[in-house]
Amino acid sequence: MTEATQNKVEHAAVGRVVSDKGDKTITVLIERREKHPLYGKYIRRSTKIHAHDADNTAKSGDLVRVVSCRPISKQKTWRLVEVVESAVVV
Known part of the structure; x- marks a missing residue:
């Protein structure tokens, strides 16, 4: 094993697919909760990423x-x- 493969860190995330219109591409919405620095209230923040499918x-x-x-x-x-979980087909 070389040093390059030893130091490799994989960042994983779980999110909801919001679009699958592209060929071999999905758009995933990742939500997280952050605490407000002054007031202490939890705020929902989200990030949209494109992933290869x-x-x-x-x-x-x-x-x-x-x-x-x-x-x-x-x-x-x-x-x-x-x-992880398939959407409910209505």
């Missing part, structure tokens, strides 16, 4: 786990690991 398995509304990776395109620096 090679098999087009994730659909809109699914809960997915993504992990950071090398840049695949200008905006895609995350890839899909697994679909």
